[in-house]
Amino acid sequence: MIAPGPYKTIFLLVAFAAVLMESCYKEMPLEEPEVWSMPLRVLGFDGVFAFTDLEEHLLLYTLPYDTISSFSPLVCFGAYQSVEIDGIELKENEENDLGEVVLNRPYIVTARSGNITDSYQLYFTKLPLIQIQTEIMIPDEPKVLSSMELAYANVKDGASETRVYTSYAGIEIRGRTSALHEKKAYGLELWEDSYGKDRKAPLLGLRNGEDWILDAMYIDPLRMRNKLSFEIWEKMWESKHETPFRTLNPGIQCEYIELFINQRYMGLYCLSERLDETLINLSAAAGAEGVLYKAIDWNGGATAFQSYSSEPGSSMIWDGWEQVYPDHLYHWEPLAELRKTVVLDEDEMFIVKIDTLLNLDAAADYYLFTNLLLAHDNIIKNYFLTRYADESRFLIMPWDLEASWGIMWHGGESTSNGMLENNLYKRLMELDVEEFNDLLEDRWEHYRESIFQLDSLLAPARLYTDLLKQSGAIERENNRWEGVDIDIDQELLYFTQWTALRLEYLDQNFD
Numbered sequence: 001m002i003a004p005g006p007y008k009t010i011f012l013l014v015a016f017a018a019v020l021m022e023s024c025y026k027e028m029p030l031e032e033p034e035v036w037s038m039p040l041r042v043l044g045f046d047g048v049f050a051f052t053d054l055e056e057h058l059l060l061y062t063l064p065y066d067t068i069s070s071f072s073p074l075v076c077f078g079a080y081q082s083v084e085i086d087g088i089e090l091k092e093n094e095e096n097d098l099g100e101v102v103l104n105r106p107y108i109v110t111a112r113s114g115n116i117t118d119s120y121q122l123y124f125t126k127l128p129l130i131q132i133q134t135e136i137m138i139p140d141e142p143k144v145l146s147s148m149e150l151a152y153a154n155v156k157d158g159a160s161e162t163r164v165y166t167s168y169a170g171i172e173i174r175g176r177t178s179a180l181h182e183k184k185a186y187g188l189e190l191w192e193d194s195y196g197k198d199r200k201a202p203l204l205g206l207r208n209g210e211d212w213i214l215d216a217m218y219i220d221p222l223r224m225r226n227k228l229s230f231e232i233w234e235k236m237w238e239s240k241h242e243t244p245f246r247t248l249n250p251g252i253q254c255e256y257i258e259l260f261i262n263q264r265y266m267g268l269y270c271l272s273e274r275l276d277e278t279l280i281n282l283s284a285a286a287g288a289e290g291v292l293y294k295a296i297d298w299n300g301g302a303t304a305f306q307s308y309s310s311e312p313g314s315s316m317i318w319d320g321w322e323q324v325y326p327d328h329l330y331h332w333e334p335l336a337e338l339r340k341t342v343v344l345d346e347d348e349m350f351i352v353k354i355d356t357l358l359n360l361d362a363a364a365d366y367y368l369f370t371n372l373l374l375a376h377d378n379i380i381k382n383y384f385l386t387r388y389a390d391e392s393r394f395l396i397m398p399w400d401l402e403a404s405w406g407i408m409w410h411g412g413e414s415t416s417n418g419m420l421e422n423n424l425y426k427r428l429m430e431l432d433v434e435e436f437n438d439l440l441e442d443r444w445e446h447y448r449e450s451i452f453q454l455d456s457l458l459a460p461a462r463l464y465t466d467l468l469k470q471s472g473a474i475e476r477e478n479n480r481w482e483g484v485d486i487d488i489d490q491e492l493l494y495f496t497q498w499t500a501l502r503l504e505y506l507d508q509n510f511d
Contacts, residue, residue, distance in 0.1 A: 039133055039263050041078025042111055042120060043090075045071075048151055048162045049078060050122060051131050053265040059109060059122040060258060060265070062129055063101070064153035064160035066470060071101045080111040085122065104472030125471045128152040128204060130214070130271065131260040132171055132188075138261075143170030143189055145196075150257075152204060165201065168194055174213065183267060183481055186214040204255045204271060211274040214259060216267075219411035220402050222491040223474070224464045227254050227270055229373055229401035231460060235451045236365055244359050246281040246388065250397055256464075258473055267480045268473045275384060275399055277325040282386060290388045292325035293335050294399070298380040304422040305342040312336055320381070334387055338394060342424050351433050359393040363428070364439045366396040371420050372452060373404035374502060379420040406498035413494075416501035419509060444510040448503075457499055465492050 041049045042059060050059040075096045077083050083090050085107050090096050101107075107122040134146035148169035154161050168191035175185050190210045192199040198210040217223045233251045237243050243250070254272035258265070277283050282290040295303035297320040302309070312318040312332035321335065338357045341350060354360075370378050377400070384397040403409040406416065421429070428436045450456065465488055468474045474488050 039131065041076075042080065042118075043078065043083055043085075043109060043122070044076035045073035046162060047074065047076070048164050049076070051129050051149075051151065051260050052120070052263050053260065054263045056265065057118065057120045058265055059120045060129055060260075061122065061124055062151045062153055062162050063103065063124045063126060064155050064162070066126065067100065067102045069100050071098045072096065073098070077111075080113045080118075082112045084110040103470050104475070123472055123476075125258060125473065126153070126467065127268075127471050127473055128255065128257045128271075129260065130257050130269075131263075132169070133262060134171065138171055138173055138184075138186070140173045143172040143187065143196075145169075145191075145194055146171045148188065148190070150203060165203070167199060167201070168192065170196060181216065181218045183216045183218045183484075185216040185218075188212040188214055204257075206253050206255065206271070207273050207279060209273065209278060211276065213272040213274055214257075215254065215270040215272050217270060217402065219409070220407065221411070221486050222405075222461070222465075222488065222495055223268055223468065223477070223486070224461060225405050225407070226272075226400070226402045227256075227464070228460055229375070229398070229404055230254065232372070232451065232457070233369055233398060236369065236447065239447075239451060244362055244391075244393075244395055247279065250280055250395070251275070252279070252399075256467070256473070258476070265476065265480055268468070268477045275397065280386060280397075282325060282388065289326050289331075290386060290391075291323070291331055291334050292384060292386045294322045294324050295381045295383050295385070296320060296322050301423075302339070304380045305339060305424040306422070308339050308343040324384070334394070335385065338385075342427060347427075347431055350427060351431055354428070355434055356392055357394060358424075359395050360428070360434055360436060360439070362395045363425075364436065364443055366398070367421075367425055367440065368443055368447065369398065371506065372502070373401060374406070374414060374416070374418065374420065375401055375404040376414070376420065377403045377409050379422050379425075405495055406502075416498050417505050441510050444506070448507070452503070454500055454503060458496055461492060461495055465489070 040052055040054060042052055043050050045061060050061040052059055072095050075090050075092060075094065077092045085098065101124055103124050103126055105123070109120040109122045111118045111120065129151040131149040132146050134144060136144040138144060146169050148167050150165040152163060152165070154163045170189040170191055172187050173184050174187040189212070190199040190201055191197060200208050200210050202208040203212065215226060217226065220226070230251045230253065234249045234253070237245065237250055252273040252275050254270040257269050257271045258267070259269045260266060273279060277290070277292055282292055298304060300309065300320060301307040302319040303321065310319060312330065314330055316323045316327070316330070318332055323330065323332065341353045341357055345353065375398070378398050382398070382400045384399055385394045386397065387394050406414055408414050469488060474486055478484050478486055
């Protein structure tokens, strides 16, 4: 956490800010609104302004439905004196009957102020919108002060409306390889004030948290592999009568949004939860703490349980691992014991000890999950190990599943054949610890009857494909980023064919 106090005065108040906040904005819960520079507003409906791309003269507004047959909103103007839509002059601060409005159809907005006339293309989208405003160049780290607006459709008790949530926020570029892409991923932290005090909110119905990720999904031409994968992981645990995780969902959830930064459209993103100790209720035991480690680097084979080359030191990083929790002291002993057992112990001792250090049921599910996806990046790194305070056995959780379902970490295609393993799984299967091989076969058969059926795997992908096409988000994504030319129907076909072949291969493997 940084203390961005010195930056709070960089935001300038434009002349029309107070008028906008009084007449049009439903929610602006900032403690010090006088320090904020309001983005240029053009046109608002029912108290929420369309977000603006000043370079492309694009307006986007979130609707709860694909079509509204009789759209009669209260209309507000922003920095303009008069506004027309498709040649029809609008009346400010009055309800205007705009007739039928539909998603992904351009509406020509002509806005005038004095002798200035500007033209915009207005599109309605079904996706939520996030707008970030900052006058500081967004760095790799630390997070810098910004304002965040989230426009979303609120549907309740049969009624619906478009609403906006506004907050201070800290923002930074995130990722290693992904930070090199033109389209960046971002870490976003909600702040109560301009000094960086944490603020929690259940954005888009997700967890009540302060840390969020704006996932660019850049290497994934389908723009849904990570989202689909975590939904399957969630369903696997929902199907059980009991779970060792002390949470309903031991993984992240995410929702599609379209992002603006400083009034420039940035494309399609997923607003994702951050996998941390809060998400899995790790610190629930009074007077004691669990542990959470992240495998971040496969070099040297440490995270593949192939080597044990050094003892842990006074650092939050050790031999390819990062200690995520606790974050205030070094506590490597549990992981060191597990690693020594897998890497150094003889077979007899490994068989005796491993079931006391690792939850084999959870390990079996993780093995099936990563092999279903053929997630090459998630068997050696991009996974978490966690242990609750009153438990001795580790649980495994996935992270960053974009390189899966037939693509590699660089976005290229991968085969549908082959099995993933590391030295931990190799020893479990070669020694058949606690009949681990039978456990894998039984679990595979169980999941193939429900969650792993081909139609069950494909149904969400088809649903999201329709959503992204109908909202126009894929078309806007293609227009925004040079070199991006997604044919989402063709990508869905590849996903479908690859998944069918993968299931055939795995059925033979577990037969």
